[in-house]
Amino acid sequence: MIYELVEIHVIAGQEEAFVAAVQEAAPLFRNAKGCHGFALKRSIEAPDLFRLLVRWDSVDDHMVGFRNSPAFAEWRRLAGPHFARPPHVEHMAVVAEA
Numbered sequence: 001m002i003y004e005l006v007e008i009h010v011i012a013g014q015e016e017a018f019v020a021a022v023q024e025a026a027p028l029f030r031n032a033k034g035c036h037g038f039a040l041k042r043s044i045e046a047p048d049l050f051r052l053l054v055r056w057d058s059v060d061d062h063m064v065g066f067r068n069s070p071a072f073a074e075w076r077r078l079a080g081p082h083f084a085r086p087p088h089v090e091h092m093a094v095v096a097e098a
Helices: 015-030 059-066 070-082
Strands: 002-009 035-042 049-056 088-092
Touching (some): 002 059, 015 035, 015 070
Antiparallel strands (some): 002 088, 035 049
């Protein structure tokens, strides 16, 4: 299992519309091969800053399967208009837990 961590800055005043767009897009992720769901988190200190944590079987499931699918295009159509700037994406693996 790997984690896709996406830092998303949302246009001020569009935060609630962005959250609604992410909720509408949830089935796109749930139905994607290798996806085990996501969590959207909002910064308390910076309310226009969100982090999307998506669980995938592999980087390829995200970068090849999902990113090249119509589902990704639909995700960007729904959420993209709310981005203040391009999201920053990283892939991470768990190395320790407590």
